[in-house]
Amino acid sequence: MIDPNEKLDLSSLDPVPGDRSLDAVTALLAGRIISARARKMSLWSTLTAYSKWAAALTTATAAAVLFLALSTPSAPAVQPEPDPDVQLLSWADTDAEPTVSEILMVLGDAP
């Protein structure tokens, strides 16, 4: 009668029988892992370096735009055109005589 708790002999399935095989596989895989990580880190550092340059360039451009915007003299404020009715009433209320050009401007026929 076979003891159901007895181990099955599966040693023939061992992919790396003995320490030497395991050492060889370990060395091979560790080498592949270290190279792959080095490549990954190299790619990452390149991307990081590029992103730093891109950030610096963006900051410099923004600063230049801001500087130009602040240093350029602003255009004189445009005076709103007077309401013709209000202007006519103000002439009627006062003794001041409007010039011809003022009259034409108020009536909308200014040259």
Next chain:
Amino acid sequence: MLSASEVENLVIRARNGENECFSTLVRAHYRVAYCSALAIVRAAPEAEDVVQDALVSAFTDLESCREPSRFSGWLLTIVRHRALMSLRRRGRVRRMQEAAAAEDPPEPAAQSDVLLRERLLAAAEVLTDRQAEVLFLHDLEGWTHPEIAAVLEISEVLSRQVLFEARKKMRGRLSEPVQEVSHD
């Protein structure tokens, strides 16, 4: 086998650039990963390929292991995923080969000696993936039930039951006479 805290410590050191830790971790997990892969793909060379690719991939992206204390379970999840992918790929290749063979039937293959490994793998065909994994981890890798239970996230009782069933099925299959292939 390394303890969980030793594994955690090695993972943290490896992440910090101590390359010698990779060797220790690979050495400690190679056979375990192989057991998990073999339980799914049921072919030794394919299981080795799966394990090697999975180990390189997992260790290259070690930073994505959020809990270093559960590294072994994380690694075996990746191995199982890769094994399933390999199985699907094999299914596609086999379907293509069958389609090609239907058009141009090959010469019958010469009868080869039945190696013990092949016989064991053939017998393991009767096992579920879980039964095969527990059996390989216990009887091939020498893990205890608490260790298996922790990594596979099952109870120790279930681990014992699964192993009992797996051995029973395997012994039943192995006790059957080897079928001869006849070439009439």
